Amino acid sequence: MPFPTERPRRLRRTPAIRRLVAQTRLHPADLVLPMFVKESLTQPQALQSMPGVVQHTRDSLKAAAVEAVAAGVGGLMIFGIxxxxxxxxxxxxxxxxxxNLALADLAAEVGGDTVLMADLCLDEFTDHGHCGVLRADGAVDNDATLQRYRDMAVAQSAAGADLVGTSGMMDGQVGAVRAALDAVGATxxxxxxxxxxxxxxxxGPFREAVDSALVGDRRSYQQDPANRTEARREVALDIAEGAxxxxxxxxxxxxDILADIAGDPAVTVPVAAYQISGEYAMIEAAAANGWIDRDRAVFESLTSIKRAGAQIVLTYWAVEVAQRLRGGQEW
Incomplete structure (x- = not known):
């Protein structure tokens, strides 16, 4: 039988060759660290469902933020409890x-050295756990919620947030927030x-992270996992409203959704993706049971998100990965 004339394996032969020809690269500045700060704590509290992640006190949040900035992480996304x-x-x-107190703390501690982001949603703050104000029938009132989002945006901006993260999936939320910020000069x-x-x-694990009070689900306002094309519509509306x-x-x-959005010529703003709590917990749990190589799985999962088109990745491994990248360690 004839020997092959094409030998793609030549470009996989050594670590140095693989690094040279890699099409997708992670950089610490691509990564954003989600962080939780809880009002009632006097010391950090570990999360059972997310090994290595904690609910912070204000003081421990500042210390962890300093560590993240030193590692080169691109930004911090803050959630309050x-x-x-x-x-x-x-x-x-x-x-x-x-x-808002935590944002002010971080603005004073690391402001200018990182991008300070605030989760702009009501679910951590409501006694029913939904992302908005409820009507008498228990459904989320979209337009009444927008007024709360406007007020949140102004408060978070005043506290020092560089970016406010509109996560509630209310119709018109970006336009409402943009108008509120502009009206107070927070352009x-x-x-x-x-x-x-x-x-x-x-x-699921995020519910523990924010002590969620939610009863029921959020399927009446978050998108249906069965649908693909509506994601482009949602993103187009957000960009038109000023995202x-x-x-x-x-x-x-x-x-697939990420690749659609990142590859859409009409999307002219940076595209991010959030490696969420359950995705983190699955890898940690499988690794703890000896079923997968943890470090390789972490790196592979983040590479896949970048490969699909994300310019920015929110991940609970941000600091660990950034430290290893800066140290030139192999995965």
Whole structure:
């Protein structure tokens, strides 16, 4: 039999060759670290469902932020967990609410050295756990929720957020937030739109991370996992309303959606993807049971998200990965 004339394996032969011809590369600045700060804590509290992730105190949040910045991580996305919750999420807009205090802490500690992002959603602050204000029949009132989002955006901007992350999937949320920011002169504060956010089962561990009070689900406002083309419509609306960046969430189960958005010539803003809690927990759990090589799985999962088109990746491994990349360690 004739020997092959084409030998693609030549370009896979050594680590040095593979590095030279790699088409997809991770960089620390591509990564954003999601962080949780809880008002009632006096010391950090580990999350059982997300090994290595904690709910922070204000002091430990500052220390962890300094570590992340030193590692070269590109940004921080902050979630707040208040002591008191009510039907409209009042703590989300109070200047002394935990999220706004934490943003101010970080702006003073690392402001200018990183991109400070704030989750703009009511689910952590409401006693019912939904992302908006409820009507009498229990459904989320889209337009009443937009007013709360406007107020949240102004409060987060005043506290020091560079970007506000509109994650609630209310119709018109980006336009409402942009108008509110502009009305108070906060024209430099950007809007990081969760453009395509799906009603995923993989959010499970996040419920522990924010002490979620949710009963039921969010399928009446987050996107149906069965649908693909509506993601482009959602993203197009967000860009038209003034989004500065757009995100696909979750990442790993929605790489087709991510590739659609990132490859769309009409999308002229940076595209991000969020490797969510369940995606993180699956890899950690499988590795803990000896079923997979943890380090390789972490790197492979992040590479797949970048390969699909994400310019920015939110991941709970951001600091670890950034440190190893900066150290030139092999995976």
């Amino acid at each position: 208040p002591t008191e919750r009510d039907a409209v999420g009042s703590a989300a807009t109070e200047p002394d609410g935990i999220l 430099d504060t950007g809007v990081f739109a969760y453009g395509a956010k799906y009603a995923s089962a993989f959010y 500065d960046l757009v995100m696909v969430k979750p990442a790993m189960s929605y790489l």
